[in-house]
Amino acid sequence: MEKALEVLVIGGNRYVGKRLLARLLAEGHRVTVLNRGSSPPPAGVEHLVADRDDERSLTGALGSRVFDVVVDQVCYTPRQAALARRVFSGRTRRYVMTSTVEVYEYEDSPALVREEAVDPATVTVDLSLPWDDPAFLEANYGEGKRQAEAVLAAGDPPFPYAAVRVAHVLGGADDFTGRLAHYAERMRTGEPIAVPVVNRPATYVHVEEIGRFLAWAAGEDFTGPVNAASHGTLTTEELCEAVAAHVPDGRAVFRPVEVGEVSPFSFRRSYGMDNARAGRLGFTFGDARQWLPRAVAETLGKGD
Numbered sequence: 334m335e336k337a338l339e340v341l342v343i344g345g346n347r348y349v350g351k352r353l354l355a356r357l358l359a360e361g362h363r364v365t366v367l368n369r370g371s372s373p374p375p376a377g378v379e380h381l382v383a384d385r386d387d388e389r390s391l392t393g394a395l396g397s398r399v400f401d402v403v404v405d406q407v408c409y410t411p412r413q414a415a416l417a418r419r420v421f422s423g424r425t426r427r428y429v430m431t432s433t434v435e436v437y438e439y440e441d442s443p444a445l446v447r448e449e450a451v452d453p454a455t456v457t458v459d460l461s462l463p464w465d466d467p468a469f470l471e472a473n474y475g476e477g478k479r480q481a482e483a484v485l486a487a488g489d490p491p492f493p494y495a496a497v498r499v500a501h502v503l504g505g506a507d508d509f510t511g512r513l514a515h516y517a518e519r520m521r522t523g524e525p526i527a528v529p530v531v532n533r534p535a536t537y538v539h540v541e542e543i544g545r546f547l548a549w550a551a552g553e554d555f556t557g558p559v560n561a562a563s564h565g566t567l568t569t570e571e572l573c574e575a576v577a578a579h580v581p582d583g584r585a586v587f588r589p590v591e592v593g594e595v596s597p598f599s600f601r602r603s604y605g606m607d608n609a610r611a612g613r614l615g616f617t618f619g620d621a622r623q624w625l626p627r628a629v630a631e632t633l634g635k636g637d
Contacts (some may be wrong), residue, residue, distance in 0.1 A: 337361045337362050337363055338362045338363070338401040338402055338551065338552060339362075339363050339365075339399070339400045339401045339402075340357055340362050340363065340364050340365070340400060340401065340402050340403075340404065340551055341365045341366075341367060341381075341398075341400045341402075341403045341404070341425070342354060342357075342364065342365070342366050342367070342403075342404045342406060343366075343367050343368070343385055343403065343404070343405045343406060343407055343408070343417075344367075344368055344385070344405070344406040344407030345366075345404070345406030345407065345431075346366060346368055346371075346372050346374060347372070347507065347509070348502075348505065348507055348508070348509060348540060349406070349431075349499075349502060349540055349543055349544055349547070350406050351375075351507070351544075352540060352541055352543075352544025352545070353404065353406075353544045353547045353548055354366065354374065354375055354378060355375070355544070356544055356545055356548035357548050357551065358375070358377050358378065360548065360552075362551075363379075364377070364378045364379070365378065365379040365380070365381060365398075365400075366378050366379070366380055366381070367380075367381040367382075367383055367385065367391075367394065367395075368380075368382070368383075368385075369382065369383070369384055370382035381394045381395065382394060383395075385407065385413065385416075385417070386412075386413060386416070388416050388419070388420065391416070391420055392420055395420070395424070398424070399423075399424050399425065400421075400424060400425045401425065401426055401427065402425060402426070402427040402428070402429060402551045402552070403417075403421055403424075403425045403427070403428045403429065404429045404431070404547060404550075404551055405417060405428065405429065405430045405431065406431045407431075408430050408431070408481050409464075409470060409474070409477045409478065409481065410464040410470065410477045410480070410481055411458050411459070411460055411464070411477070411480035411481050411483065411484045412460055412464050412465075413464075413481065414430070414480075414481035414482075414484035414485050415460065415484050418484060418485060418488070418492050422492060425493075426493060427493050427494075427495070427551070427554070428485070428492065428493060428494045428495070429494070429495050429497060429547065429550050429551055430481065430482065430485060430494060430495070430496045430497070431497055431499060431547065432478050432481070432482055432496040432497055432498045432499065432558065433474070433475065433478050433498060433499055434498055434499065434500050434501065434535075434536070434560075434562070434604055434606055435474055435475030435478060436451050436475055436478050436479045436482065436498055436558075437450060437451060437475075437498075437604070437606070438475040438476075438602075440602075440603075441533075441602035441603055442603055442605075443603055444605075444607075445536070445566075445605040445606060445607035445608075446560075446603075446605060446606055446607060447560070447607045447609070447610070448498070448557070448558045448559060448560055448607075448610055451479060451482075451558070453479070453482040453483045453485070453486035453487075453496070453557075453558065454483070454486050454487065456479050456480060456482065456483035457480075457483075458480045458483050458484055458487070459480070464477065482496045482558065486557070493556060494556060494557075495550060495553075495555060495556055495557060495558075495559060496557070496558040496559070497546065497547060497550055497558075497559055497561050498558055498559065498560050498561060498606065499538065499543055499561050499562075500535070500536040500537050500538040500543075500560075500561060500562035500563070500604075500606055501535055501536070501537045501538070501598065501604070502537070502538055502539075502540050502543055503537050503538075503539060503540065503625070503628040503629075503632070504539045504540040504541065504624070504627070504628035504631050504632060505540040505541075505628075505631050505632060506631050506632065506634070508540070508631075508632045510597070512597035512598060513572070513576055513629060513632050513633055514632075514633065515596060515597055516572065516573050516576045516585065516596070516597075517576050517579065517580050517583070517633055519585075519586075519596075520573075520576065520577060520580040520583040520584060520585060521580055521583075523586065524586075525586045525587065525588035526569075526573065526585055526586065526587050526588065526596045526599075527588050527590050527593070527594065527595045527596050527599075528569055528587050528588070528589055528590070528595055528596060528599040529589065529590065529595055529599060529600065529601040530589045530590070530591055531601065532568065532569055532589075532599050532600065532601075533600045533601065533602055533603040533604065534566035534567060534568045534600075534603065534604070534605060535566060535567065535598065535600055535603070535604035535605060536562035536563065536565070536566050536567075536604065536605050536606045536608075536621070537562065537563055537567055537621050537625075538561055538562050538563050538618070538621075539563065539619070539621075539624045539627075539628055540628075542563060542618065542619060542624075543561055546561050546611070546616060546618075547561075549616055550616075553614065553615075555614050559610050559611050559614070560606040560607060560608050560610065560611060561606075561608070561611060561618075562605075562606040562608050562618065563608075563618045563619050563620060563621040563624070564608065564618055564619065564620045564621065565620050565621045565622055566605045566621070567621055567622070567625065569587075569596070569598055569599040570585070570587075571622070571625070572598055572625070572629075573585035575625050575626055575628075575629040576629055576633065578626070578629070579629065579630065579633045579634070
């Protein structure tokens with residue numbers, strides 16, 4: 334990057350956010366983190382404490398501060414997006430929202446899905462839904478992100494936003510999801526792994542790679558949605574093969590189920606994203622099959 338930027342990161346003090354902060358600092362940017370104060374940021378990062386859901390708290394913490402770019406790691410609902418748009422209009426030249434592959438939850442294409450499959454300008458926003466109810470939000474995660482994107486995309490004057498639609502993230506010793514551990518434990522015990530009768534593949538991204546992408550996106554000027562995924566899709570079988578290398582005598586036993594809960598990273602619909610737009614904009618992703626063994630080793634630990 335040619336010059337140091339004033340960057341505000343909302344949330345994101347762990348996992349992907351931790352990598353994002355490290356890269357921004359390494360590139361010489363001036364970085365501020367805003368969160369509720371539950372954990373301190375790394376050395377060299379300024380810390381603002383506020384509730385991002387409380388407009389008075391947020392504006393009070395920001396004072397007269399302005400930023401070149403805001404990276405919002407924790408925008409999950411249209412209400413949060415509307416508040417952020419009000420607060421940051423005129424405070425930043427660029428707003429980068431971390432979105433998700435789950436915005437494509439109604440798409441089921443064997444071909445990799447491109448950004449235009451979900452156009453935020455055509456998404457209906459309903460602010461009256463119970464977005465503050467954690468159970469409702471968890472059950473409607475993709476819809477919350479879709480409507481949040483729609484809020485940022487609408488209105489006049491235009492708001493300079495980008496929505497990074499992140500694939501399923503793998504890697505890192507600090508992976509807190511327990512998804513790969515789910516497979517490892519079943520291999521240890523011989524318990525079957527529940528999968529759909531027709532189990533579809535998905536795209537993935539390494540945790541270091543998505544941190545690098547978000548830091549790169551902060552310094553660019555494109556707008557609108559962009560898919561962030563490594564090249565190639567992975568199946569549940571491929572994930573389990575990589576996990577089995579860390580389980581003595583590890584072998585996956587799959588149990589197809591027609592209905593009911595299935596194991597993590599097994600899907601009844603395709604979850605493949607086309608990353609061509611990111612490539613045209615200048616970012617090069619790696620190949621998921623090349624980094625998968627390393628990602629599993631990082632998360633499970635050698636010999637686990």
